[in-house]
Structure formats: structure tokens, C-alpha cells
Amino acid sequence: MARKDKSLLEQQIDENLRRVFQKETEKEIPDRFTQLLNQLKEQEAQHEQ
């Protein structure tokens, strides 16, 4: 039955993918990651002293 135009579908696929990905990237970064980066930095600073 009524098959959609292929290139239109491809555009829509990309649009959907971008929307989902964008949504994920807009989520707040949990503190655990910034804390982890700070910890790694501090460890190294101590190590170098």
C-alpha cells in the first residue's frame, strides 16, 4: 500500500534521529562526572608534587 517517497523517508529518519539524540544531549550532566574529572585532576596534582 501507499509507499512513501524514499528520500522523504530518509529525511524523516534523520530528523527523528537528530531529535532523539538532541533530547539525550540536553539532559543535565550528573554531578558524578564533574566530580570524577575533578578527582582525576586532584590525584594527578598530588602525584606531581
Add this chain to the structure above:
Amino acid sequence: MSSNTATADPRDEILEHLPSLRAFAVSLTRNSSSADDLVQDTIIKAWKNFGSYKQGTNLRAWLFTILRNTFYSARRKSKREVADVDGVMANSLSEKPAHDGRLQMADFEKAFAKLNDEQREALVLVGASGMTYEEAAETCGVATGTMKSRVNRARAKLIELMDIDQDEALEMTDAPTAAVVASSMMPRKTAI
């Protein structure tokens, strides 16, 4: 406490890439807590191996590569492929209603879940994260031409799957059959 480093640490840029790293991790693991564990492992590895990053080259691709390798090597160890998919991606996919001629998100979600890892990954990198074919190829350690054909095949597969889904949906009036098909398509924890 107080550190007064005059020159910027290039590793500080890792922070900027965390949102897209997380999104990529979600697309691979399809589980938000596994995704965050994966990102955590990636950060640690990236930090420790920063010496192997060539300054001025694509940091995002480098980080994505680490994340990807970490994911696949962990999975090879566990050998359990879709054990705890909680449908994170699927849930976010199904939130927007398709009222304006967009693809039916539910169809899209089902079809996307049926792609193999390679195809899903190619579409996420190129179609979603906006990487160039070159970047995506670098991330996956393949030739640019290979990445292009993966993306093309993945799109074609997705279209094929959605067409089939649409046709089948019309013909499938048998509820038990429909339920079996639906559950085999979307392995996820039952949640109300």
C-alpha cells in the same frame, strides 16, 4: 585546593563532550544506568590515556572511539546482548505524537530496535550526532566508504522495516499474533 594552572588543560574539553558521549552511550546500551557507567569508564580511560590523543585532532571522535571500544569489549565478556534493555531510547522516541506527517514514532522505534549494532551505530553517529562520514569512520575504525555504505544500508533497512510494519499492522488483526510480534520486536522490562 587552589590550582593556578596558567595554560588550559586540553583534558578540560572532555567536559564539553559529555552530553554527546552520554547520548551515544544510551544508543549503544539502551539503558540509562549502563550508559552512565559506560561514560564513567570512558572518562577514566580517556584521562589515563590522554597521551595517545593527538592535540588538534578530533577529540570527540577520539572519545567516542574509547566509549565504543569499552562497550564492545565489555559486551564480548558478558556475551549477553540485550539482557537489560529498558527502552530508554524507545521511551524518548515514543513521546512525540506524529500529528504532522512525521514518521510514526512507534514504527520508527520498532524498526530502529531491529537494526543490528553496526547499523544503529552508523545512523546514530552520522544521522543523529551530526558527525561527518569521515569522523564516524574514524570513530569506528573503518574506511569512509565503508561508513557511507553502512549508513545507506541502515537507512534502507529502516525504510524496509517500517514499510513492512505498516503493511503488517493493517493485516494483523489477530491479537495474540500481534502481541508475540510486538514483544519480540521490543525486548524491554515491563513497566506500567
